[in-house]
Amino acid sequence: MSLFKAREWWSTTLGDGDEFDQGCLCVGDVDNSGSGHDKIVVGSYMGLLRVFSPHPSQPGETLQPEEQLLEVQLRDPVIQVEVGKFVSCSDLLHLAVLHPRKLSVYAVAATAGNVEHGIQYQLRLVYEHNLQRIACNMAYGPFGGVTEKILGLKSLLFLDSGYATHGNFILLNDHRKVVDSKTKAKLIPEIAGLEIRNRYQTLAVATDADTRQESEQQKVGSGKRLVADWTLMIGEQALDICIPSFNHSASTIFVLGERNLYCLKDNGQILFMKKLEYNPSCFLPYASVSEGTTNSLVGNHNNMLLVYQDVTLKWAAQLSHVPVAIRVANFQDLKGVVVTLSSEGQLQCSYLGTDPALYQAPKVEARDINYEEMDSEMKELQKIIKETSKVQDILPKTDKEDDLTITPSISINMDTVSQAAISEIGGLTVPSITVKIKAKSRVTVLNPKLTVCVQPPLAVTREQFVLDSMGPGSSVLVVFSAFLNGEYPPADLGGDVAISYSTPTELNPAGVPRVAQCQFSLPLRLVSYPASPSKNANYKITIDTNKPPVNLSEIFPDFVEKSDEEHVNALGLQLIAGSRVTLLASKTSQRYRIQSEAFEDLWLVTKDLVRRFEKHFAKHGIRDYRCSFTGPIPLLEYFETVDRHFELRVNAEKYQDLLAERAVQFRAIQRRLLTRFKDKTPAPLQNLDTLMEGTYRQVIALADATEENRTALCQAFTRLRSATHLVILLIGLWQNLGKDQTAILESTLLPLLQDTPQLGWEESVDAAVSHLLRTCLSRSSKDQALNLTTSQLSMPKDTSRLKKHITLLCDRIGKGGRLSLSAESNAQTPIVMPGGCEPIPESDLEEGAADQESVATFPKQRHLTRKKGRQGMSEEMVVMLYESCHDTFLRTGTGKACPEELELVRHPKGTLLTNELQYKKNVVKFCRTDCFYHMGKKNNRRLLISHTFKGNRQLPFK
Known part of the structure; x- marks a missing residue:
């Protein structure tokens, strides 16, 4: 923001709802009063033409009646207004008004009044021209060396003293054009940032376009073809262009771009340019008191008016509006007044004075400090901060009722x-x-x-x-x-x-x-019909419940006819776009079997069966209902679906590579044929045409194969999602996972709604599963120390690694691993093996895994005690360790611990405590360098432990 404001000398607001632009403002002695004082002429897109003669006024005063000389409502919108000598037989100034389809030249005449109302002003039409095309803007100047001003319109029509001389058709855009009074040349900024310069002689002798019809050739604006004298690429859109008339030594061209201000020579060379740090709206070059320099007024969209001397900023003033047009005028009491017009119609005459907007700080009440009140206030604020910091939810609270x-x-x-x-x-x-x-x-x-x-x-x-x-x-x-x-x-x-x-x-x-x-x-x-049950199927799963068997007609009433509603133990569902799925209910046990010819088709029916069971038992008020799955997880069947999807992804890459090779070959053959055809002495084609035709057929065949593979890949991914949903459901029923753990499992195995060539399902799932195996499902701190981060995810060579990780994930969940994304779960989490489950060997599944396995249970809230600077074990920890190891020894029947069922005991922080575990005469010895921990059995499960000591000796048990 500027320190100074533009001092308002006179201002008014032009109507309500009018719109104005660059060409709607001009200044000059339009009434030919002879006093040398300028008048302000304003036209609007609503067709209103106003003429003002400002007088100094105080800020806030309204417009005086004698200041508005004329206001006329024209039939057409006013695009641009200019004041000049536009009549050949007169030296008086006239007003040119450009409409979309018409150019009119008026004379503003003043008639002295005989009564109190004073002088009357009238607008008299001198001549007008109807335009064949919609006009954009106009320029005037001494074309061809004549003294009077000639008007030029865009699209281009030259009017010499009221007569149309010749016309040219050029590309229309919303830019201004100007005329160089010395070289008699016209400059038109193009929309792509090109400035095109044409001399008047070039325009006059331009040839007619060959494509014009004969009827149009007879018209004045026959669309003659123009050839640019020179062009310059400025790299941005030109907002305005101006050629100052006050510099008589050399002709310069000023161009205002979106981010730069250019000054050019008359041959198109850049004299200087100024990079702007704002978004300009308009500009106006004017004479400078320094020799060889030019001043420029630049307005921007920050309500600023800046004054430059060439490229140096000399002054900056704050305006009350965004100017779209700037002019400099001389009035009765003041010369060099800056006239600005906004797009809403705010017309203001101002000068650059020093009127700073000073800020005065309000006076502060002088009072004595009451330290007791300050202390009590500080305590209240600290209490509020403490209560606020306890709230973990940083999101804004939602309304109780939605909008x-x-x-x-x-x-x-x-x-x-x-x-x-x-x-x-x-x-x-x-x-x-x-x-x-x-x-x-x-x-x-x-x-x-x-x-x-x-x-x-x-x-x-x-x-x-x-x-x-x-x-x-x-x-x-x-x-x-x-x-x-x-x-x-x-x-x-x-x-x-x-x-x-x-x-x-x-x-x-x-x-x-x-x-x-x-x-x-x-x-x-919606996607299935009732069908007869099938006895044989390739894929079968069994769901168990803890409640007596239910008649399937009660669970699926929409798939059972009324005549078969009494006892239905078998139900068939035919998927419209899939295979037949059969539901079988056991008469003696609480089991239900779902079988089908396609593994992924089991998903929709199994999900709907579980949902309907929950709804059925909840309807009857049974709260302890539970659904479970006891059979092994069908990973082999699931991996078949994974392999089908991965195979299609590999085929997609092969098709893309082959298509790229054939495309390169096709373009190479085209280039050779083109070279042969352009040669003046034609050579034999040497079967290049046959080779080109064969390559073209290969390209088309590969494109069709790529499209078919893409469709098949989309279907395979949908089937893969169905199979993955089924596996997640079975794992949840198998281990009775909660909603949070099930959500984590779904995010891990279903990270994408649709795979893409850049990121596929296999690499995404492999990264997510590996992260779980190294965090919440880690077996030891060694696993957590492994760094699995990669620079980027890429398509794997095969699915063997992914299968191993998914198998290991199911194995660790089956051993009691808990899925969690909290920070605490990233520490070592012990794995509990159910006593009745056979351990799955992990040495063949995990790459780089340790050889020892664990059957011991270490609760996470338990910690090892410290005594006299040594690391010891609490009595409860030792008792639990001994009982677990003793159970292992009894189960093996050898009196020795099996290496597959023992794991190195570690401190929660990762410190190694033991490296050997022995069993001898009901005594378990833990060896750690020079420290020994001894414990013995008493009363079959009770144990008494001694204190920590040094030396290789054994304490008796009481």
């Missing part, structure tokens, strides 16, 4: 007339179902837009809705249909609905952007 509530509802029955894009798949009719979304607003909601998203191959009839603004308490209902739109089963039957809207506030009436979301779930009946 916009979204409620989805799914129709019970399928649509009578299906809205699906594909009528049949595999001979089965594709149904559709109606989804209704009700949005109710609590406050005023502006510009709501609703978006629906479902995962392919599901689709909806319409994805986006533009809603009307809603008032408080109003609601709106949106209806659409969902259906299957692919020949493969979906991995998820859920959908998301989001509404983006704005809520107005006092500070922001336009509205604060907000988003409301909700989810809905489509029924299984």
Whole structure:
């Protein structure tokens, strides 16, 4: 901000709702009064033409009636106004007004009044020209060395004293053009940053365009072709261009760019340039008192008016508006007044004076300091800070009630007339179902837009809705249909609905952007039909419950006919775009078997079965219901799906490489053929045309194969997602994982909604699983010390490493590992092996893993005690260690510890405590350099431990 403000000499506001631009302001003695005082002429896009004769006034005073000489409402919008000698037989100044389709020249005449109202001003039309094309702006000057001013329009028409001499068609853009009075040349800044210079003789003798029709050749503006005298690339859009007329020694051209101010010679060479640190809006060069220099007034969008002498900043003043046009005028009491006009119509005459905006600090009350009140206030503030720091949630608290509530509802029955894009798949009719979304607003909601998203191959009839603004308490209902739109089963039957809207506030009436979301779930009946059960299947899984078996007709009433509702122990479901899935309920046990010919097709039915079980037992008030999975995790079947997906990814890369090679070959053959055809002495083609045709066919075949592989890859990824969802569900039922652990497992195995060539599913999952194995599922601190960070994720060569890591992940979860992302879980977490489970050998699964295994249990909250600077073990820790080891010895029956079931005992901080574990005469000896810890058995499980000592000796047990 400038220290000084522009001193206001006179100002007014031109109407309400008018729009103004660069060409709407000019100054001059338009009424030919002979006094030498300028008048201000302003035109607007609303067609109003005003003429003012300002007089000095005090700030805040209104416009005096005698200051506005003329106000005329014209029929067309005013694009530009200029004052000059535009009539050949007169030396008087006239006013040229440019309209979109017409150029008019007026005379402003003053008539002396005989009564009190004084002098009257009238606008008299001298001549006008109708334009064949829409005009953009105009320039005037002494073309061809004549004394009177000639007007030039863009697109280009030359008017010599009211007569059209010749016209040229040039590219229209919203830039100004000027005329050099010395070289009689016209300069036009192009939209791409080019300045094109044409001499008047060049324009006059320009040839007609060959493509013009004969009817247009007879017109004045026949569209003659122009040839530029010189061009200059300035690299930005030219906002304005000006050629000062006060410099008689040399002709210079000033160009205002978006970020630079240029000064050019008349041959196009850059004399100097000034880089601007702001966004300029207009400029005006004017005469300088120093010899060989030029001053420039530059206005910007920060309400600033800056004065430059060549490239040196001489003054900066603050304006009350953003100027779009600047002029310098001489009035009755003051010369060199700066006249500025804003786009809203604020017209101001000001001068550069020193009127600083000084800030005076308010007086502070002088009072005595009361230290007791300050201490009590400080205590209150510290109490508030302490209470605030205890709150862990740093996010702003949401309102108890949402501004916009979204409620989805799914129709019970399928649509009578299906809205699906594909009528049949595999001979089965594709149904559709109606989804209704009700949005109710609590406050005023502006510009709501609703978006629906479902995962392919599901689709909806319409994805986006533009809603009307809603008032408080109003609601709106949106209806659409969902259906299957692919020949493969979906991995998820859920959908998301989001509404983006704005809520107005006092500070922001336009509205604060907000988003409301909700989810809905489509029924299984949308993608399947009832079918007869099948006895044989390749893939089978068994789900156990702790409640008596339930009739399947109660669980799946929409898939069972009324005649078969009594006792249904077998149920068949035929997926529309998949295989047949069979549900079998055991009559004697509490087990349910799901079987199918495709492993991934088990997912949707298994998920729906578990969900319906929970809903069924909750409906009957049974709270202790539990569903479990006891069988082994079907990793081999799951890895088959992984291999199919990875194989398609490898094929995609091969196709891309082959396609790139054939494309290079095709371009090389094209270049050789082109060289042969351009040769003046043609040589034989040597079968290059045949080779080109064969290469072209290969390129087309590879492109088709790439597209087919891409479609197959999309389907394979959806099947992979279904299989992954099934494995996650089985692991959760197997180990009874909570919601938090299940969410971590889903984020690990399903990090992407869609894989891309740059980032695929295999490398993403491998990195996530490796991170869990080194943090919350780590076996020792050695695993945590390994650095797994890589520079970037890349596609692996094969899936062997990924399979090993996923197998190891399931193994460690099966041993009792806990999935957690908290900081505490990154420390060593002990692994508990259930007594009835056979340990899975990890030496063949993990790369670089230790050979020893552990069966000991170390609670994380337990710590080793310290005595006399030595590291010792608490009595409870030793008792638990001994009992665990003793159980191991009894289970092996050898009286010795098996290496596969022992692990080095470590301190929580990672310090090694023991390196050997021996069993002899019911005494376990822990050796650590010169310290020995002895313990013995008493009463089968009780133990008494002595204090820590030095030396190789044994203490008796009491």
